[in-house]
Amino acid sequence: MTDQRAFLAVDWGTTNRRVYRIVGGIVEQEERDDRGILAVGQGGFASEAAAIRARMDDLPMLCAGMVGSNRGWIEVPYVDCPADLASVAAGVAWVEPGRTAIVPGVARRGSDHSDVMRGEEVQLLGAVAARLVPENSLLCQPGTHCKWAMMAGGSIASFATAMTGELFALLQHHSLLAAQMNDTIAPNDDFRRGVRDSADGVLLTRLFGVRADFVTGRRGPTAAAYVSGLLIGTDVRAQVCDRAGEVFVLADTTLGGLYAAAIEGAGARAHLIDSHAAFVSGITSIWNTLS
């Protein structure tokens, strides 16, 4: 039933969407679909929200993710690093007061260049709130754009984004190596060799080497797992080397398993954390701050 703390939480990304009906911090209903912001399109968000309420319950709604970008429902300004639950909650924008709101993203404005996130901040802060990770720790969120966040005292102190997943997809679909990249990607020997070979830091040369090894008969025709290891290894080594001996990886088990293998391959320790539990914890914490 509709108690005062009940609300609908929407993790509304570019391609996918997850909706949760949360009552007293407990997920009572959950659905996942591909109605990301690109599928919804501008002008379509109000009717999407109405449809969610029709399916789930007529409750207040708190959204996070790319729904707050310039291609989303309304553009919500970024909150700056260091960002904690209080500053993120203070940046929440109401589409309709008391009824529908959107969580802001977080920006890091460094001396040399900026970085931004939208949606990941809920998981990061939620992971600490739920005591899934220490208050001071290095968190990794693999994906198209992999986030690496330094948490300090439970705040997002700093973060960096690597274009790892996108670059892999470009190579797999459009490059000279595409025809070689049809094998299953798993933390197997090929993957681990890629992680090892990433240690010399010459990614541009290693990528061409995949082709050269094939035409000289040094390797078979398959290279997707190896290239994945090269890219994830490069990503991991840039972030982990001198920063922390432990990394907490927020991901599903497939991608999380690859990152864990690469992190271990780079000499650090990896812990897999349930990213959905972290999201629910974070969005509930923000909601409780608001209401």
Add this chain to the structure above:
Amino acid sequence: MTDQRAFLAVDWGTTNRRVYRIVGGIVEQEERDDRGILAVGQGGFASEAAAIRARMDDLPMLCAGMVGSNRGWIEVPYVDCPADLASVAAGVAWVEPGRTAIVPGVARRGSDHSDVMRGEEVQLLGAVAARLVPENSLLCQPGTHCKWAMMAGGSIASFATAMTGELFALLQHHSLLAAQMNDTIAPNDDFRRGVRDSADGVLLTRLFGVRADFVTGRRGPTAAAYVSGLLIGTDVRAQVCDRAGEVFVLADTTLGGLYAAAIEGAGARAHLIDSHAAFVSGITSIWNTLS
């Protein structure tokens, strides 16, 4: 007229082709077209050669480049590093004895991975033969797949290939950054900033930073020159840092100018070398060894 040393030289690449009528080491006629091996297709090479002879003269023909690959006329086995004029000439394969031949590519079979070239070896060896570069030097051939060759005693002692140009094209045409990459690419301030920013070695993060700097208002909408600087800077720093104070760049002035700027930005000295003169010198030297 047809003296005994006259021949036709064909620099037959994947996309483009250059044909030279060379008499006594002098280019008497030259043409360039887009009849690369992909346009010709298997089975079409003999008639292409006949058409060239009909246009230029009925002379012996020496071809180099991807025409000797498994997608070319006939597949010519690679000659191994270290490779010099004599070993490359010894690897020439005759399509029709005394009449039409193809220069082999060169392979480096290192302890960790292999590398290959087809066509570049003619320029490299020719640059030394024509005394355009010292016998012991670092040569750079920018392009889709940038070659870096260590010449020792006039031989190709070792080389590495970086996927620099291809990666740039992937980013420009298919990535999140594509919409930002419409500006002219020149060795301007943006390019030089990219070269500077490549020094931290975190390419994957710098690429996402291009997007983040835009959405946070830190940079304007254009980034092609900057991304070019990032990539070429990354390529140059991997090869130049501890290897040589001088780099000889074999390229046209546009791409050569970018590499020269990046090499200077990385603290080394760059010399632009005429790559066509190097090719003519190399192919003539190989021809003279054969005949």
